[in-house]
Amino acid sequence: MSVQILTFLIVGASFLLYLGIAVWARAGSTNDFYVAGGGVHPVLNGMATAADWMSAASFISMAGLVSFMGYDGAVYLMGWTGGYVLLALCLAPYLRKFGKFTVPDFIGDRYYSQTARTVAVICAIFVCFTYVIGQMRGVGVVFSRFLEVELWLGVVIGMGVVFFYTVLGGMKGITYTQVAQFCVLIFAYLVPAVFISILMTGHVLPQTGFGATLVDSSTYLLDKLDMLSTDLGFAEYTSNKKSLLDIFCITFALMVGTAGLPHVIVRFFTVPKVRDARRSAGWALAFIAILYTTAPSLAAFARVNMIETINGPQATGTSYAEAPSWIKNWEKTNLIKHDDKNGDGKMFYSGDERNEMTIDRDIMVLANPEIANLPAWVIALVAAGGVAAALSTSAGLLLVISSSVSHDLLKKNLMPNITDKQELLSARLAAAIAILIAGYFGIHPPGFVAAIVAFAFGLAASSFFPVIIMGIFSKRMNDKGAIAGMVTGITFTAAYIIYFKFVSPEMNLTENWLFGISPEGIGTIGMLINFAVALTVFKFTDEAPKEIQDLVESIRFPKGAGEATGH
Numbered sequence: 352m353s354v355q356i357l358t359f360l361i362v363g364a365s366f367l368l369y370l371g372i373a374v375w376a377r378a379g380s381t382n383d384f385y386v387a388g389g390g391v392h393p394v395l396n397g398m399a400t401a402a403d404w405m406s407a408a409s410f411i412s413m414a415g416l417v418s419f420m421g422y423d424g425a426v427y428l429m430g431w432t433g434g435y436v437l438l439a440l441c442l443a444p445y446l447r448k449f450g451k452f453t454v455p456d457f458i459g460d461r462y463y464s465q466t467a468r469t470v471a472v473i474c475a476i477f478v479c480f481t482y483v484i485g486q487m488r489g490v491g492v493v494f495s496r497f498l499e500v501e502l503w504l505g506v507v508i509g510m511g512v513v514f515f516y517t518v519l520g521g522m523k524g525i526t527y528t529q530v531a532q533f534c535v536l537i538f539a540y541l542v543p544a545v546f547i548s549i550l551m552t553g554h555v556l557p558q559t560g561f562g563a564t565l566v567d568s569s570t571y572l573l574d575k576l577d578m579l580s581t582d583l584g585f586a587e588y589t590s591n592k593k594s595l596l597d598i599f600c601i602t603f604a605l606m607v608g609t610a611g612l613p614h615v616i617v618r619f620f621t622v623p624k625v626r627d628a629r630r631s632a633g634w635a636l637a638f639i640a641i642l643y644t645t646a647p648s649l650a651a652f653a654r655v656n657m658i659e660t661i662n663g664p665q666a667t668g669t670s671y672a673e674a675p676s677w678i679k680n681w682e683k684t685n686l687i688k689h690d691d692k693n694g695d696g697k698m699f700y701s702g703d704e705r706n707e708m709t710i711d712r713d714i715m716v717l718a719n720p721e722i723a724n725l726p727a728w729v730i731a732l733v734a735a736g737g738v739a740a741a742l743s744t745s746a747g748l749l750l751v752i753s754s755s756v757s758h759d760l761l762k763k764n765l766m767p768n769i770t771d772k773q774e775l776l777s778a779r780l781a782a783a784i785a786i787l788i789a790g791y792f793g794i795h796p797p798g799f800v801a802a803i804v805a806f807a808f809g810l811a812a813s814s815f816f817p818v819i820i821m822g823i824f825s826k827r828m829n830d831k832g833a834i835a836g837m838v839t840g841i842t843f844t845a846a847y848i849i850y851f852k853f854v855s856p857e858m859n860l861t862e863n864w865l866f867g868i869s870p871e872g873i874g875t876i877g878m879l880i881n882f883a884v885a886l887t888v889f890k891f892t893d894e895a896p897k898e899i900q901d902l903v904e905s906i907r908f909p910k911g912a913g914e915a916t917g918h
Contacts, residue, residue, distance in 0.1 A: 355499055357731035365535055365735050366512055369742070372528045391526055391621040397634025399526045400618045402533035402743040404435060404635065405642055406482075407489025410536055410740035415715035417650035418657075421580070421588040423598070424650070430602040430808075432643050434609025439632035442610055443619045445823045447628045448906045453751070454616055454815055455759040461822040463899055464830035465764050470837050472755045474814040477841070479614065479755075480789065482807035483748040487793020489741035492713055493734050495684045502684070506793040509738070513745050514786050525746045526621055532739040537641055539736020543720045543729050544645050547652045550723065561648035572651055579658050582666065584703030588654070593869075594861070600872030607816040608808030608874055614747035617754075653719045660722055661700040661708060668697030677721035686711035749789070753782035806848050809874025813840035817881040826903035832889035840881030847873045 391399070409431070417424030449457055455475055459468025487506050494505025541557075548560035552572060564571050570578075576588040586592050593601075609615065618635075619628040661678070663669045671689060678698070681687040688709040689698055700708040717737055720730045757778035762769060769777070814837050821828040848870045851859040861867055868876060895903075 352727065354727045354730050357727050358734045361728075361731045361735045362738055365531075365739060368531055369512060369528045370515055372531060375527075391631075393622055393627045393630035394634050395530050396526070396618060396622050396627075396631035397638055398533040399529035399621075400615065400631060400635035401638035402529040402536065402739070403618060403747040404431075404615060404639060404744075405533075405536065405740055406744035407486045407737065407741035409642060409646075410540060411489050411492065411716055411737050412485075412713050414646045414650040414653065415712035417647055418654045418715045419712045420592075421576075421586070422591045423593045425647070426593075426598055426601045427605065428643055428646065430605025431609060432639070433602070434606035434808075435615075435636060435639060437606055438610040438615060439629075439636060442819060442823070443616065443628055443632060444625055445906050446616060446819070447619045447625050453754050453759055454819070455755055456763065458815075458818055458822065458833065459759065459763060461899070461903070462818070462828075462830040462833045463896065464834065467830050467834050467837075468759055468764060470834055471815070471818075472759045474810075474837060474841055475755045475759075476752055477845070478807050478810045478814065479748040479752050480785070480792075481810060482614075483745050483752075483785075483789040484792040485807070486741040486745040486748070487789050489713075490738060490745075491793055492684070492686070493717065493737040493741070496681060496686075496714075496717065496734075499683070503794045506790050509742060509745070509793075510786050510790040513742055513749065514783060525750060528746070529743045532743040533638065535739040536736040536743070537638070539732045539739070540642055540645060540649075540716075543723070543725055543733055544649045544652070546725050546729065547656075547719070547723045548648065551652055551655070557645050557648035557652075561651060572655070576651055576654060579655065580702070583658070583662075583701040584705070585701070588651075594867050597861075597864075597867055597869050597872050600868045600875040602872075604809045604812045604872050604874035604878070607878055608810070608812035610816050610819070614744070614751045617747075617751065649716065649719065653715045653722065656719070656722045657710075657715070658700060661698050668695070668699040671696055671698050674698060675722075677718055680721070681714055681718055684714075686714050745789070749782050749785050752785040753778040756781035806852075806870070809844050809848065809871065809877065810841055812874035813844040813877025813881055817878055817885060821882075821885060823903065823906065826900040827889075827894040828885065829889055829892055829895045831892045832885040832887075835888040836881040836885030839884045840877045843880050844874050844877030847877075 413424075413427050413431075416427055446457060449461070453475075455468050455471035458471040459465065487509065490509035491502040491506045494500055494508060495502040500508075544557040545555060548554050548557040551565055552560035552563040553566045554560035554563050561572065565575060568575075573589055580586065580588045591598065619632070622628050622631055660675055661669060671691065678687060678689075682689070690707050690709070691697070692705075692707050698707055699705055700710070717733055720733055757774050761777055762774050817836055817840065818833045821833065847865070851864070851870045859870070861869075864870075865873070865876065894900075
């Protein structure tokens with residue numbers, strides 16, 4: 352059976368499963384729509400959180416980044432993993448105790464200001480839209496290759512599926528759908544990794560194969576990668592090319608950006624008690640670790656196989672006419688391009704002027720089974736996993752956008768007298784509009800998946816993290832400081848990213864960056880600006896009222912259920 356037919360069958364079956372769960376778990380109230388009724392089991396919530404967290408950037412793009420960047424790509428592994436630990440241990444219990452299921456709701460009540468709530472809503476929508484664009488591109492990449500449809504049609508199909516179970520089921524439908532999506536994506540990620548690890552190193556576990564010798568020689572995998580890289584004009588795979596400051600800033604921006612991501616925070620309100628929130632956080636970390644510890648080995652396997660397949664066993668190039676099918680298949684998507692510079696009819700891949708190949712890093716995980724000549728069902732399974740990763744996070748992000756509009760902007764600000772039914776209708780309408788906008792940018796993306804997602808983390812780091820931290824641990828911080836900090840932090844970070852990535856991309860060079868910090872890491876500076884402005888404004892204005900200080904004091908001891916009512 353062909354790869355395309357198998358892909359249709361496996362992806363189609365997964366879609367039917369997701370839609371069936373959405374019908375079974377459809378939301379009947381705003382409490383169901385926003386926090387799944389607060390009755391999800393911690394293990395299931397851990398799976399759903401892991402799926403929500405492991406987006407297309409984690410599944411599709413992260414191993415590709417490590418594969419192309421080598422050691423420098425580890426910043427994404429460290430930043431995203433460390434950020435989840437920071438969120439789960441230092442912030443989630445306090446936010447859960449506060450009892451507000453959206454970040455703008457927490458900010459609005461903690462800083463006793465509708466203006467603060469509105470600014471937080473704008474920041475949440477901005478961050479989530481930036482993030483969801485990357486997911487839609489991921490859907491398009493998968494469909495354009497494996498279903499052999501135009502990229503725009505692939506995005507439209509993904510939009511339709513997400514629309515159905517997000518709008519119908521809300522958080523309740525999303526939660527149980529994400530449990531299924533986690534099972535699909537983790538199985539799809541591990542199967543090819545185990546296959547390739549056995550073929551290349553003889554180790555069943557990819558994590559141990561990463562540091563092992565190759566089966567056809569006594570050379571260690573990473574030593575071979577270093578030799579291949581230097582022989583072809585690349586820097587050593589295991590050496591760092593970025594400055595230490597930039598590595599620190601990117602890692603830190605990803606960490607604190609994680610702690611400020613609204614779609615992850617809201618997951619801690621879907622369980623009955625604070626104790627269950629902690630347990631689900633632990634389960635989620637264990638589930639996340641399965642993929643994140645596999646990614647470096649998968650990246651290394653893919654890099655070796657790709658170079659040897661393109662350049663041939665003697666590293667002299669491979670005849671383009673006899674190129675393996677995976678190259679011809681991916682060329683149809685324009686994610687691989689061949690330019691025969693010397694007219695010898697051969698392909699050659701290198702890091703210098705000899706290079707004739709343009710390879711999009713987003714294909715590495717998806718193309719890996721084809722490069723390694725794995726069975727067709729494994730290739731189709733990886734396609735289903737990529738789609739599951741992109742759709743699971745898209746749903747969580749779209750729910751945050753819809754709840755920010757319907758609950759925080761309308762119910763808590765502009766239209767406080769709307770009924771529960773009207774609020775639910777507004778949430779579904781907002782989700783539908785958000786899906787249409789996200790789909791447009793998925794068809795016309797501003798960059799590769801992980802870069803777009805990294806920008807979202809930078810924006811979250813510069814806007815939400817400081818006000819959440821100060822809101823919990825500085826009981827005197829007032830509304831004026833929080834508002835000024837959020838506005839300046841996200842404005843600075845967004846302006847820096849937009850200038851170097853979209854206005855003047857030719858200026859996007861190390862020597863032009865502020866202190867040598869790349870746009871991916873500038874969220875760290877934006878965060879520091881947020882803190883500095885907030886503290887400065889606070890110094891010259893009145894501290895928070897006594898009742899707010901008492902409230903903050905009470906949430907520092909997260910005991911009890913802390914029911915998430917949103918009221």
